[in-house]
Amino acid sequence: MSIPSAEQVAGLVAESIHQRGREPESLLQHLIAIQQKFNHVPESAVEALVGELGVARTRIKSAVAFYAFLHDRPRGEFDILFSDNITDQMLGSRRLMRLLCERLDVEPGTTRADGRVTVDPTSCTGMCDQGPAILVNGMAVTRLDAQRVDRIADLVQAGTEPVHWPGDFFRVVDNLRHPGLLLSAPDTQGGGLGTLLEKGADAALAEVERSGLRGRGGAGFTTALKWKLCRQARSAERYVVCNADEGEPGTFKDRVLLTSYADLVLEGMTACARIIGARRGFLYLRGEYRYLLRHLESVLERRRAQGLLGRDIRGERGFDFDIAIHLGAGAYVCGEESALIESLEGKRGVTRKRPPFPVTSGYLGHPTVVNNVETFLAAARILEQGGAWFRSEGTDKSAGSKILSVSGDVDRPGIYEYPFGTPVSQVLADCGAEHTQAVQVSGAAGETLSAPEFERVLAFEDLPTAGSFMVFHHGRDMLDMVRNFAHFFQHESCGFCTPCRVGTALLRDLVEKVAAGQASDYDLDEMRHVGAVMRQASHCGLGHSAPNHLLSTLEKFPESCRRRLRSPDYSPSFDLDAALADARAIAGRDDAGAHLEGET
């Protein structure tokens, strides 16, 4: 698309404001709509929003520069993003991306001169069980292979809009392999909400407390306590937020829960609203899952029609609650609850200082409960079946079950639900993993396990996990995983604090130095040094956990780095002869005398 006219831009901005309102909090949603329509956020749109929303220009520009899916310069009519998680790479995504770039005659990261297409890598899109995956103008395409890449190249060349592409390209399947406590009965009759209204909010909260439910996002904060604290906080308004910003590489369970169990998730949110006294809720949906938007909107609409959302829910006078969906725009850090709230308010997703915690000061400064998709689903089930039912599975400290997203070198990737306390080896046996070298539990920020640790159990007291479970067989080079994660964290660091902003970049460069065969023992020590500084001094969990994969790989798979060392002591990070290339070019020389003798 050529640069849109001022009238076109003004028209879309007016339409978006009509739809989403003129509160500054809606800024990000407007920007996403503008990006979708014009392939970028043109200067004229920035000016229009300044006038309409009354926000500063810098606030708009800082958001555009922060979110990976927003751009101030035009992307192609076809904006194609290759999911770049290590599991996608293991399925050949890098080769397929090169193939597509060759077919389309475009360089990764640059828009083709005719404005037709842009191809780029992007952080994990949550399709690891059916990768390699891409996003085409924000919509997910799965199971890519050379043949599909060929077809896509033809469709792009012909200018065929994605809505006219073969429907099978966009087919996303659940791959529900091992349903357990929560997932074995998919259909809800709203039983949880019924019990809640019958017995009252106090009894319902007591039931959640009895269940021992802890947050499923990984940190494991006791859900009943979170709800209680929010309920007790003094405020006229309270909010319920469902964190569906499932950005941890290798996790995709929320995708399945929102596809096939959306009613239970929304019921859990509604129950929470009743218990804490909230009238508004948000479902923060990661931009990568935009294809789920229409489905989720229709479920919300149906629930409103059924009297399960809106005014006087289930006929209960004064039980008013509704849910709005907010889209993310490509920022892993927004999975952290305070960054997510900032993003809900339309700002850059930078984590807040704590205290105060969101339960006392969250969305617009009001008490806010932020819970994971799975936590709300579990809460709905608990209200339906009782706390004792939930407690019947799991361990003392980790009640109930955990839903895992299994991917990598396994025969049957997909969703597996197990009681807490299940050993890693059990999961490996069930998903058909053979000759397993390593398991990355809980995503890039999680823990790298080697074979002697496969009897460790999934539980808050041993291996806490948000659900990502990536398997690597013996043929894999663990340095590939480390490189992938190091680049991921550098790309996703929000930039607020020094140790994470600079540390993630230093680690990325050190890892590349190892991969290039230029490193020495000194560099491995440097990684440990930088990692320790980040763990100790970073502002939030992203910086604390970003060095984990590297530090555990150095400890458990030392050979992956050691065998690439150039010398045992110290070697410079640059190639002196190569550094003189500019000088040679200027001098117009390339003879032997213009090269350093004996240097490589």
Place this chain on the structure above:
Amino acid sequence: MSARKTFLLGDREIPFTPGQTIMDAALAAGAYIPHLCHHPDFSPHGSCRLCIVKVRGRTVSACTAPAADGIEVNSSSQEIQDTRRAILQMLFVEGNHVCPGCEKSGACRLQALAYEAGILDPHFTHFFPRREVDASHPGFIIDFNRCILCELCVRASRDRDGKGVFAIGGRGLDSRLLIESPTGKLGDSSFAATDVAATVCPVGAILPKHRGYDVPIGERLYDREPISRVSDSAVEKGEG
């Protein structure tokens, strides 16, 4: 006052009033904890992470952690000093800091803290980012090469000048200072020499034009005394 509340900073007893942070109380008592993004006149920020201290086994930033009665605050262990040194080195390699050619030399807090920490070299590999200089304003220049993203100018302009001239945009290593004007240039903004934001920069990123080396190098604040003794208050009084 029988119920005087205190905590220990090293072996020194620091009194505080409820609501004060560890940093507020320490600075008020004349005790120094290294910091760059903090300034007592502005809301705590917690981004530079230089003021990390250890309290009850946990590492917290002194500028955001509330003071509590009877706690022991460790600000001087070898571990904490090593981490602070690494953070300073990170700031040096992230930008382009050339002290000998900088008008702020001797009055720069980044430089002063580096001296204090015994830094002799930047240790890490330089990133050498390409950043521009904004000289569009008649009275002031912004050298983005030296910006350490402390957001003091952001807070000063927003909270004290009521202007909101500055903001931070982008993310990660691409984070940068943005200027609120139609062109993004300082000269087209409402920034004025009388703004509080014109004087808060702890480094040489925001500098007045037409004035240089009024106080000769060698006679400036941190040339005379280490930052741990004079803190940063004198800089605000114009002695820098």
